[in-house]
Amino acid sequence: MLAHFTSILLASAAAVPAPDAPAVDAAQVQADSGDVVVTARRREERAQDVPIAMSIVDAGTIAQTGAFNVNRLQQQQPSLQFYSSNPRNSAINIRGLGAPFGLTNDGIEQGVGFYLDGVYVGRVGASTFDFVDIDRIEVLRGPQGTLYGKNTTAGAVNISTRAPSFSPEAKFEASAGDYAYYQIKGSVSGPIVGDTLAARLSGSLTRRGGTIYDTTSKKYLQKLDNFSLRGQLLWKPSEDLSFRLTGDFNAQNPLCCVQYYARVGATQRPLNRQYASLATALGYAPPSTNPFDRVTDLDASINSRQEMGGASLVGDWDIGPATITSVTAWRYWDWQPANDRDFIGLPITTVSQNPSQQHQFSQELRIASNGKNKLDYTFGVFFFTQRIDTQGSQVQGSAASRWLLNPGNVAVGASGCATPTTAACNPLTLQGLTSSNTINFDNQSFAVYGRLNWQPIEGLHIQPGLRVNYDKKSGFYESVVSIANARYNFVATADNAATLLASGAATADQFNTLAPQRYSPRFSEWNVSGDINVSYDFTPDVHGYATYARTFKSGGINLSGLPLNSTNTAVDLTTQTVKPESVNHYEIGLKTQFLDRKVTLNLAAYWDVIADYQATVNNNAINVIRGYLANAGEVQVRGFEFDSSFRPSQRVNFYVNGAYTDAKYTKFTNAPCPPELAGGGTGAVIAAPGTPGNSPASCDISGQVLPGVSKWAFSFGGEVNQPVSGGQVYLGYDGNYRSRFSSNPSPSAYTWIEGYSLSNFRLGYRKDSFNVFAWVRNAFDQNYFELLSTQSGSTGLIVGQPGDPRTFGATISASF
Structure with a gap:
């Protein structure tokens, strides 16, 4: 039978095919039988017996649905x-928790751990590789710090x-489709x-032409250009001892990621400083005001080249009553981007990018009891060290002064400025203003963890x-601001900025746009997390559980620049660090x-209360692209989930999974304002x-609600098949739905992404280990946004990142 998405709160439910049924691969039979073996608790167990809310995607599902990376995976989860x-x-x-919504800040932790063959991957960016030769993906929901190396x-x-x-x-496996798409995967x-x-040895190559046309460069953007290679050696000197050495390399070089005109909303800037007037004054119009025409006019370089890879050695030693496991790993990530951060075809911010290089080393040593005893256990020690070096840069163009600064009481005509007598009307105020940033981050983490499984009665x-966890973080941030044009010529550092302002060589408008600053934040802290899970096996096929966890997400340091103090004379060093999040988690499940x-029908309900939630806030300077991190008072997330699968016969199977998530700030009094309440002056009367x-x-x-979280989300689908010539002809469907969600840290009338549903179909034939099928994804060509963002400067421009249009193609695979 075709492997479908299989939840472990779901684990699928059917017997192994009858002897006269066509043969299928072992992993598929295992998934269909409800006997999926997982290692969520650091030992092999039948999925349905694990008292944790989690889901599985197996190799067959990845191939059938095209879920070859994390972005595609979310459509099924x-x-x-x-x-x-x-x-x-x-x-x-x-469940709406993990990382604050917005641009990345190197100095904080992620709340969702990403593990590759037991190795913790320290940056989300380094997890965006194509899935190659995957056995299974386990998605665990809720705190996992007493079972996994890194606290999550x-x-x-x-x-x-x-x-x-x-x-x-x-x-x-080979696939081909429209937009010149092809993907080749293989393993021996x-x-x-x-x-x-x-x-x-396993490898993957993915190519696809762009889906968005740039009228400036005459190129199609939003391409795929991915290559992955993985090699492994398994040495078993005895039945009780094994070592697995792995090395992998991944390279991506697409022309992405593109955001452009979506809509315009009114802000509190003077009318001659809002988008419509500014565009008219500069004679600008976007190539289309319908974002789903998929055309833009970005006038800066676009790229998101990255390399990632590493090596790991995993040793397992079965000593009889327990197994000792060692995981030693080194990984790296090299990010070389190019962006157009003003999102339109005007020279406002012509460069804004943060090339980064990350190196990490981790060592985990644990012991887990074997078998099912009255008292089972898992104990571990984990060490992690990480270094990130970032070389940021931002350059303002000839339209920056007019677009970003306040023209004051200058006579306003069609051009917006009668004469260039103010800073805003003089292009030289910001033209060529450059910020060169040096950012370094060192992170060390050490933990001792463990969990017992006591069965007092059957x-x-x-x-x-x-x-018990210890985290130590240290960083360095320096922004050097310079300009060289016919009017201004200086290099400003944190040491000489005040002197330049006093002499008139530099202006407050310039330093409010790009601020010279330097600081070296530090953070270190011990914390203790704990949880307790109580479960009961009512029958071999009915299991209930309840969980309470008290856990922490490590504190962090701000590495995207700091706001100025109340007198605007220096950076506010009290904002260098952000406190840890503390989480109280309650959950019951059946x-x-x-x-x-x-x-199979599985249910879970949960309630999380997060104190000192790490959120993105602004720094009261309307021209900056990035904000900084601060602690919101409290966040509450509660909801319920269900997973179900049905297999009435060998010819029919289907599934329905759903989640209701109520995620909101219960206390956040110093949040960034939405665009409709931003961009104006200061004063008592708002x-x-x-x-x-x-x-x-x-x-x-x-x-108000947290960003990025739909109140309702579902995945659903199924398959019917008919025996033909010793094999099967089959028709499959996979769909998903998300209700509307906010795409701004503070909910705004302009940045709600409306709910949408995607449908994928496939029609194919399989026999033994051979499979060929045609597919169409986003079959009804649903127009939807993945993200909406505001343009810096509170102009009212809202830019969007559209999801993929309808695509179609075919896949063929065979095993030998």
Whole structure:
């Protein structure tokens, strides 16, 4: 049977095919039988027996649905959210929690752990590779700090690749489609020295033409250009001892990631400083005001080139009552971007990019009991060190002064400026203004963790867990601001900025746009996390559980620049660090199978209260692109999830999974204001939203929703098949739905992304290990946005990143 998306709160539910049914691969039979074996608790267990809210995607599902990266994966996971304006500025959230919504700040932790063959990946950007030769993906929901190396408060994505085999095998898969799309995947494995040493080599190549046309460069943007290679050696000197050495390399060089004109909303800037007047004054019009025409006019370089890879050595030693595991790993990530951060075809911000290089080393050592005993245990020690070096730059163009600065009481005509007598009307005020940033980040983490599984009576399991964690972070941030044109010529540092202002060599308008500053933040802290899980096996196929966890997300340091102090004379050093998040997590769940495991219905309900939530705030300077991090008072996330699968016969199967998520700020009094309350002057009398006048310095958004979280999300689908010539003809469908969600840290009338539904179909034939099918994705060509953002400067321009249009193609695969 075709492998479908299989939840572990779901785990699928059917018997192995009858003897006369066409043969399928072992992984597929395992997924369909409800006996999926997972390692979520650091030991092999049947999925449905694990008292954790989690889901599985197997290799067959990845191939059938085209879920070859994390972005595609979220379409099948109602509780998973993935947002990316480019690989560096990416976030993986589960149940609405994980990382603050907005541009990345190097100095904080992610709340969702990403693991590749047991190795923690320290940056979300380094997780955007294509899935190659995957065995399964486990998505764990809720805190996992007493089971996993790195403390994670929202969940974990655990990817397991296929291990080397001592039996020769090979697998090949090729896909082709419109937009000049093609993808080739392959793997070979077999013994090198008898049953002692085996090897595996896997690779993937993905290409696709762009879906968005840039009228300036005459190129199609939003391409795919990915290459992945993985090699493995498995050495088994004895039945009880094994070592798995892995090396991988991944390169991506697409022309992405593109955001452009979506709509315009009124702000509190003077009317002659809002988008419509500015565009008229500069004689500008976008190539289309319909973003789904998929055309733009970006006038700066666009790219998101990155390399990532690493090496790991995993050793397992079965000593009888327990297994000792060591995971030693080194990984790197090299990010070389190019962006157009004003999002339109005017020279406003002509360069804004942050090339980054990350290197990490981790060592984990743990012991886990074998078998099912009255008392089972897992204990571990984890060490992690990370270094990030970033070379940021931002350059303002000839239109920056007019677009970003206030022309004051200058006579306003069609051009907006009668004469260039003010800073805003003189292009030389900002033309060529450059910020060169040097950012360094060092991060060390050490933890001791463990969990017991005590069965005082048959079927009752009491599982307490504890984690002691130490985190130390240090960083350096320096912004050097310079300009050289016919009017201004200086190089400003944190040391000489005041002197330049006093002499008139530099202006406050320039330093409010790009501020010279230098600081060296530090953070270190111990914390103790704990959880307790109580579960009961009512029958072999009915399991209930309840969990309480008290856990922490490590504090961090701000590495995107700091706001100025109350007198605007220096940076506010009190904002260098951000406090840890503390999470109280409550959850109950029920996992059931019935009708001879032909039906699975699993339920979970949870309630999370997060104190000192790490959020993005602004620094009251309207011209900056990035904000900084601060602690919101409290966030509350509660909801329920269900996962269900039905297999009434060998010919029919289908599934429905859903999540309701109520995520809101219960206390956030110093939040950034939405665009309709931004961009105005300062004063006691605040103008109405979208009306020129004074703006509040910050906004109280207590009670409002968190960004990026749909209240309702579903995935659903199924398959019917018919035996033909010793094989099967099949028709499959996979769909998903998300209700509307906010795409701004503070909810705005202009940045709601309306709900949408995507439908994918496939029609194919399979026999034994051969499979060929045609597919269409986003079959009804649904127009939708993945993200909406505001243009810096509070002009009212809202830019969007559209999702992929309808695509079609075919895939063929075979195993030998």
